[in-house]
Amino acid sequence: MKNLETSSMEEPEKTGMIDTWLDKHSSIYTAATRHAFVVSIRDGSVDLSSFRTWLGQDYLFVRGFVPFVANVLIRAGKESGESSDMEVVLGGLASLYDEIEWFKREGSKWNVDFSTIVPQKANQEYRRFLEALMSSGVKYAVIMTAFWAIEAVYQESFAHCLEDGNKTPAELTGACHRWGNDGFKQYCLSVKNIAERCLENASSEVLAEAENVLVRVLEHEVAFWEMSRGGN
Numbered sequence: 001m002k003n004l005e006t007s008s009m010e011e012p013e014k015t016g017m018i019d020t021w022l023d024k025h026s027s028i029y030t031a032a033t034r035h036a037f038v039v040s041i042r043d044g045s046v047d048l049s050s051f052r053t054w055l056g057q058d059y060l061f062v063r064g065f066v067p068f069v070a071n072v073l074i075r076a077g078k079e080s081g082e083s084s085d086m087e088v089v090l091g092g093l094a095s096l097y098d099e100i101e102w103f104k105r106e107g108s109k110w111n112v113d114f115s116t117i118v119p120q121k122a123n124q125e126y127r128r129f130l131e132a133l134m135s136s137g138v139k140y141a142v143i144m145t146a147f148w149a150i151e152a153v154y155q156e157s158f159a160h161c162l163e164d165g166n167k168t169p170a171e172l173t174g175a176c177h178r179w180g181n182d183g184f185k186q187y188c189l190s191v192k193n194i195a196e197r198c199l200e201n202a203s204s205e206v207l208a209e210a211e212n213v214l215v216r217v218l219e220h221e222v223a224f225w226e227m228s229r230g231g232n
């Protein structure tokens with residue numbers, strides 16, 4: 001099983017369209033990556049019932065994310081023109097097996113019975129958005145940009161909970177390491193470089209669509225954190 005925690009091949013960071021868009025939309029990017037829920041994990045004030053809500057809802061989200069990543073994998077095989085894309089996406093897909101097993105262990109630890117949980121509105125809307133992205137009319141550059149943003153928000157958020165000065169409760173550091181570790185960071189960088197390569201050759205229409213999709217992912221991520229805190 002691919003372990004993204006130990007596969008930290010250094011990937012050079014390049015500046016491209018995505019960084020330009022993140023600068024342009026910095027307030028929603030910050031809202032997604034420094035949400036009050038995440039900050040509350042980092043400063044130790046987190047409400048554990050919110051954490052349990054997040055755990056149950058994210059388990060359901062991840063089950064819907066697996067077919068999305070499988071769709072990205074199929075496109076990487078057919079549309080990318082770069083054979084190494086497939087390995088990067090396959091690594092991410094394989095690691096979702098471990099992630100689901102991790103969720104099940106956490107569910108038992110926190111007494112969250114996944115079989116009784118129904119997806120809340122923000123979760124349903126996010127999953128519907130992913131389904132729309134899987135339609136064949138969506139360009140590879142666009143789905144790759146979305147894929148990067150989905151993974152990067154978690155990487156940035158949970159890495160923040162592990163940075164110097166954190167007061168993250170010991171029982172939550174497992175969640176933070178899952179997405180905040182260096183291997184996951186390198187994997188996100190690999191996905192970003194794929195997206196950037198595709199965007200370099202994209203038409204202005206595709207660029208506009210990718211930018212829009214990036215912002216929509218960030219909005220869905222904010223709504224997901226809000227839901228975890230009892231927002232909707």
Ligand SMILES: Cc1ncc(CN)c(N)n1
Pocket residue numbers: 058061062065150151153154221224
């Ligand atoms: C809502 C959400 N966004 C992103 C991830 C990271 N795959 C996640 N598990 N859940």
